[in-house]
Amino acid sequence: xxxxxxxxxxxxxxxxxxxxxxxxxxxxxxxxxxxxxxxxxxxxxxxxxxxxxxxxxxxxxxxxxxxxxxxxxxxxxxxxxxxxxxxxxxxxxxxxxxxxxxxxxxxxxxxxxxxxxxxxxxxxxxxxxxxxxxxxxxxxxxxxxxxxxxxxxxxxxxxxxxxxxxxxxxxxxxxxxxxxxxxxxxxxxxxxxxxxxxxxxxxxxxxxxxxxxxxxxxxxxxxxxxxxxxxxxxxxxxxxxxxxxxxxxxxxxxxxxxxxxxxxxxxxxxxxxxxxxxxxxxxxxxxxxxxxxxxxxxxxxxxxxxxxxxxxxxxxxxxxxxxxx
Amino acid sequence: xxxxxxxxxxxxxxxxxxxxxxxxxxxxxxxxxxxxxxxxxxxxxxxxxxxxxxxxxxxxxxxxxxxxxxxxxxxxxxxxxxxxxxxxxxxxxxxxxxxxxxxxxxxxxxxxxxxxxxxxxxxxxxxxxxxxxxxxxxxxxxxxxxxxxxxxxxxxxxxxxxxxxxx
Numbered sequence: 062x063x064x065x066x067x068x069x070x071x072x073x074x075x076x077x078x079x080x081x082x083x084x085x086x087x088x089x090x091x092x093x094x095x096x097x098x099x100x101x102x103x104x105x106x107x108x109x110x111x112x113x114x115x116x117x118x119x120x121x122x123x124x125x126x127x128x129x130x131x132x133x134x135x136x137x138x139x140x141x142x143x144x145x146x147x148x149x150x151x152x153x154x155x156x157x158x159x160x161x162x163x164x165x166x167x168x169x170x171x172x173x174x175x176x177x178x179x180x181x182x183x184x185x186x187x188x189x190x191x192x193x194x195x196x197x198x199x200x201x202x203x204x205x206x207x208x209x210x211x212x213x214x215x216x217x218x219x220x221x222x223x224x225x226x227x228x229x230x231x232x233x234x235x236x237x238x239x240x241x242x243x244x245x246x247x248x249x250x251x252x253x254x255x256x257x258x259x260x261x262x263x264x265x266x267x268x269x270x271x272x273x274x275x276x277x278x279x280x281x282x283x284x285x286x287x288x289x290x291x292x293x294x295x296x297x298x299x300x301x302x303x304x305x306x307x308x309x310x311x312x313x314x315x316x317x318x319x320x321x322x323x324x325x326x327x328x329x330x331x332x333x334x335x336x337x338x339x340x341x342x343x344x345x346x347x348x349x350x351x352x353x354x355x356x357x358x359x360x361x362x363x364x365x366x367x368x369x370x371x372x373x374x375x376x377x378x379x380x381x382x383x384x385x386x
Numbered sequence: 387x388x389x390x391x392x393x394x395x396x397x398x399x400x401x402x403x404x405x406x407x408x409x410x411x412x413x414x415x416x417x418x419x420x421x422x423x424x425x426x427x428x429x430x431x432x433x434x435x436x437x438x439x440x441x442x443x444x445x446x447x448x449x450x451x452x453x454x455x456x457x458x459x460x461x462x463x464x465x466x467x468x469x470x471x472x473x474x475x476x477x478x479x480x481x482x483x484x485x486x487x488x489x490x491x492x493x494x495x496x497x498x499x500x501x502x503x504x505x506x507x508x509x510x511x512x513x514x515x516x517x518x519x520x521x522x523x524x525x526x527x528x529x530x531x532x533x534x535x536x537x538x539x540x541x542x543x544x545x546x547x548x549x550x551x552x553x
Binding site for chain 2: 115136137138140141151152154160163164165166167169170171172220221222223224225226228230
C-alpha cells in the first residue's frame with residue numbers, strides 16, 4: 062500500500078526544497094500529522110493550529126560574528142526570523158509600545174538596506190576593483206581637463222519600475238563648449254554669437270546646444286556635433302550682405318565714427334573758433350589726453366551701463382575736457 | 387426631516403410611504419447633509435473586534451502612521467505607466483487572495499524593483515508546508531509568464547492574525 066511510503070516521499074521532497082526559506086518554517090516532518098497522530102491532540106476539528114509546530118527562528122542560532130552579507134546578499138524584504146535585532150515599528154496604543162517585528166506589515170513595507178552594511182560595500186568595491194582603471198595622471202587639474210577636452214556632453218538615463226526600459230526623456234543631449242577654446246577671430250566670434258542667439262551665455266563664455274529632435278540619443282549626439290561644426294565653419298566665412306552692417310547691429314559700442322565723436326569734435330571746434338585759437342586738426346584733437354579720457358568714459362558707460370563708477374568717470378572727463386578750453 | 391410639497395391638488399397613488407402627507411405626489415425627503423466618511427475604516431464597536439494595524443488606521447493616516455502597500459515609480463512626478471501598474475496591482479491582489487484561500491493574514495505588499503515584482507505576504511499556518519511550496523512555485527511561474535518579468539513571492543508565516551487592538 063502506498064500510504065506509508067507516500068508521506069516519506071513527501072517528507073523527502075520538502076527537505077530537498079528547503080532552499081526556499083520561509084521566515085518561520087514548518088517542521089519538515091509533515092508526514093507525521095497525516096498518519097494517525099495521538100488522538101488526544103485531535104480534540105476538535107477547528108483546533109488545527111497545534112498540529113503545525115514552527116521551528117525556532119534562525120536568529121537563535123546566529124553567532125555574533127557571523128558573516129552578515131551571506132544572510133542578506135541582495136536586496137530582500139525584511140525577514141524577522143533572520144534579522145537578530147529587536148526592532149519595533151508602529152504607532153503604539155495608549156500606554157503601549159510599538160508592535161514587535163513578527164508579523165509587522167510596516168517593516169515589510171519600507172525598503173531596507175540590510176544588504177548594504179559597510180562590510181558588504183567593501184566586498185563589492187573589492188570585487189569591482191578589477192574592472193576599474195586609474196585616472197590618467199596627466200589630467201590632474203580642471204584647466205588641463207578643459208584644455209584637452211573642451212567639449213562637455215550631458216546625457217541622462219532613466220530607470221523606473223516596470224518591464225519597459227524605454228523612456229522618451231533619455232534622448233536629450235546637451236553639448237557645452239567654451240568659445241575661448243575654439244579658434245575664432247573677432248569677426249567669427251561675433252558672427253557665431255549672433256547665429257546662436259540665446260544659447261550663448263556671456264558671463265561664462267559657454268555655448269550650450271541642446272538637441273532632442275531625433276528619436277535616439279546617438280543620433281542627437283551626432284546632430285549636436287554637426288551643428289557645432291557647421292557653426293564654426295559658417296562663422297569664419299564672410300558673406301556679401303555682412304558688409305551692410307549698421308550701427309544698430311553692433312554688439313558693443315564703438316567710438317570711431319559715432320555720433321558722440323562727431324558731437325565732441327564739433328563742440329571743440331566751435332569753442333576754438335570762438336576763442337580764435339589756432340586751428341587744430343582733427344587727429345591732434347583726438348589724440349589729446351582729455352579727449353581720450355572722454356572717449357573711454359563714454360565707451361564704458363555705453364557698454365557696461367550706468368553705475369557709480371562709469372558716471373563719475375564720465376563727469377570727471379567732461380570737466381577736464383571743458384576746463385581745458 | 388424637511389419634506390418638499392409639490393402640486394397641491396394631485397392625489398398620491400401610493401400612500402404607503404407618504405402616509406402622513408396625503409397631498410404629496412412625489413415626496414422628496416431630504417435631510418441636512420451628513421459628511422460621513424466610510425472609506426477603509428473599522429467603526430469603533432464594543433471592544434470585542436480584533437483588528438490588525440493595517441485595518442485599525444484610516445486612510446488619512448497613510449504617510450503619517452502607515453506606509454504604502456504598493457511601491458513603484460509610476461506615481462512620481464513626470465513618470466509613466468501609473469495606470470498599468472495599478473491594474474497589475476489589483477490583479478495580483480485578487481490572484482493571491484484566491485490562490486491562498488483563507489491563509490492571508492493581512493494585505494499584500496507589492497514592491498517593484500526595476501523590472502521585478504516582489505510580493506510579500508503574511509500567511510497563517512493553515513496549509514502543510516509542501517502545499518505552500520507548491521502554491522508559491524505555481525504562482526511565481528504563472529505570474530512571471532503572465533507579466534513577462536521576474537515575480538518573486540516572499541511569505542512570512544504567523545500563527546494567527548497579529549492583533550493591534552480591539553475595537
